[in-house]
Structure formats: structure tokens, C-alpha cells
Amino acid sequence: MASTAAVIGSTGLVGNVILSTALGLDAFKTVYTISRRAPKPESPKLAATLETDTTKWTSNLSSITPPPSTVFSALGTTRVAAGGIANQWKVDHDLNVELAKAARAAGVKTFVFVSSGGTRAFPSSNLPYSKMKVGVEDSIKSLDFSQAIILRPGIILGHRDVPHQGGPLLIGLIHGLGKISQGWQDKWGAEAEVIGRAAVHASVLAAEGKAPSNYWILEQADIIRLGRDEWKA
Incomplete structure (x- = not known):
């Protein structure tokens, strides 16, 4: 039976893949998004809400009736884009928790x-970025969802509209490792397409009762397996 989903962070590198992947699967009959700008994918199944004020996103999500079966969050920013650590924390941690x-x-x-x-x-x-992610993970666990899925990818590979500081050099290095050995690249990074597909694949498996636990953590190797090796479009 087809279900509904909502994607937060749908205009980002991984979120865009999650959205396009979910829209392409019969498993989802409607996919909602809440974002500051219009998502790139188009589909009759897409119900997009444009809201530039992120403080309204929680109420936007709460107002979806009936509530979506699954919510994906690939929401995140950078310290530079946010204008400092304090502002990044408001998005990467506080907004995700809310x-x-x-x-x-x-x-x-x-x-x-x-x-x-x-x-x-x-x-x-000990880094602020790590504390943000850990804080969100711990909050999700404490909320005791019927099913929570946490993806922990390495370096995210792919083209960004606004490159992260030092990102192109690091991504180039990891792609170079991949030319020598795919296993070396898989250890350190994964393409955004693989990560997004892994997120959707895991949610579908969970809906089928195939998740190993109600708090399922996907480490790098699990992401590669679900998003590439076992992926079937």
C-alpha cells in the first residue's frame, strides 16, 4: 500500500536525491516538501510548501493532514552560509530537533x-559540528518513534551549487582514491545519489517490517550497500 512522506532539506545535495527517489517510487503516493525555494524535481505527486521563514516550518509540518507516514530530514547548512557557529546550530541542531x-x-x-x-x-x-549531529540523533532516539533511521555517511560527494570551503579539494582527493580502488573511496565518502537512495531504501524496508531494530543506524558500509549494491530502481 502506498504511503506518504515529507522531505525537509529537499533543495540540498542529498535532500534533492531523497525527493526525486521517493517521487519515482510507487511506494509513495504523495511527497510533501517544506523549503525556502522551490525543489528541482517536478511530479503530480509533489506537494510543495514554500516558506522563507524557517521558524514556521514546524507548524507547516504539523499542519499536514493526515500526517505523512515518513519524514526525511537532510536539513543542514554550513558555518559560512549561516554566518557563524551560533546560527548554524539553530539550523543543524535546533530546527532539526523541533x-x-x-x-x-x-x-x-x-x-x-x-x-x-x-x-x-x-x-x-569535541567539535561543534559533531555536537550538533550527536544532539539531534540523541533527541530522535529519546522521542521513541515507531521507526527511526539515522544515516552516518562519510564525505558527501557531488556537485554543490555553493561549494563548501575546502570541499572541492577533498572531494577530488576521494575521487582520486576511487580511481585506484573503489573500496578506498567507499571507506571515506559516498556519492549523494547513493546516500539519498539508501535513506529511501531503508524507509521502504522499515515499512515492510524488515528493519533490524526500531532505532536503525546506517553507517558508511550500510549506506553503500543499500544505496548502491542492493539498489533496484
Whole structure:
């Protein structure tokens, strides 16, 4: 039976893939988005809400009736784009937590969050970025969704409209490793397409009762497996 989904962060690198993938599957009859600018994919199944004021996003999500079965969040920004760590925290941490709480209160069954790999390891666990991601993960776990799925990818590979500082050099290095050995690239990074597909694939498996637990963490190897090796369009 087809279900409904909502994608937050749908105009970002991974969120765009999640949206286009969900729209292309019969598993979803309607896909909602809430974003500041229009998402790129077009489909009769797409119900897009444009809202430049992000403080209204939680109420926008809560007002979807009936609530979507699954909410995907690939929401995130950078320190430079946000204008500092404090502003980045408001998006990467605070807004994600607020959205998760709103989803839980509305009766959403499955919440999927694109986090980041290595955030709990020393010494990176002390970095503000890691604390943001860990804080969101812990909040989602405490909300006790029927199904929560956390993706922890390595370096996200793909073309960004606004490159991250130092990003092109790092991505070039990882792609170079991939030319030597695909396994080396898989250890350190994954294409945005693979990550997005893994998020959707995992949600479909969960809907079929095939998730290994109600709090399912996908590390880098799991993302590669679900988003590329076992992916069937």
C-alpha cells in the first residue's frame, strides 16, 4: 500500500536525491516538501510548501493532514552560509530537533535523519559540528518513534551549487582514491545519489517490517550497500 512522506532539506545535495527517489517510487503516493525555494524535481505527486521563514516550518509540518507516514530530514547548512557557529546550530541542531518533535507529536511513524559519520569518535566528538549531529540523533532516539533511521555517511560527494570551503579539494582527493580502488573511496565518502537512495531504501524496508531494530543506524558500509549494491530502481 502506498504511503506518504515529507522531505525537509529537499533543495540540498542529498535532500534533492531523497525527493526525486521517493517521487519515482510507487511506494509513495504523495511527497510533501517544506523549503525556502522551490525543489528541482517536478511530479503530480509533489506537494510543495514554500516558506522563507524557517521558524514556521514546524507548524507547516504539523499542519499536514493526515500526517505523512515518513519524514526525511537532510536539513543542514554550513558555518559560512549561516554566518557563524551560533546560527548554524539553530539550523543543524535546533530546527532539526523541533521538526522531529513536531513529527512525533503529529503521529509520524518513521523519522529518517541524515547525520554524519565519525561524530562520536575522539577527537572529532569535541567539535561543534559533531555536537550538533550527536544532539539531534540523541533527541530522535529519546522521542521513541515507531521507526527511526539515522544515516552516518562519510564525505558527501557531488556537485554543490555553493561549494563548501575546502570541499572541492577533498572531494577530488576521494575521487582520486576511487580511481585506484573503489573500496578506498567507499571507506571515506559516498556519492549523494547513493546516500539519498539508501535513506529511501531503508524507509521502504522499515515499512515492510524488515528493519533490524526500531532505532536503525546506517553507517558508511550500510549506506553503500543499500544505496548502491542492493539498489533496484
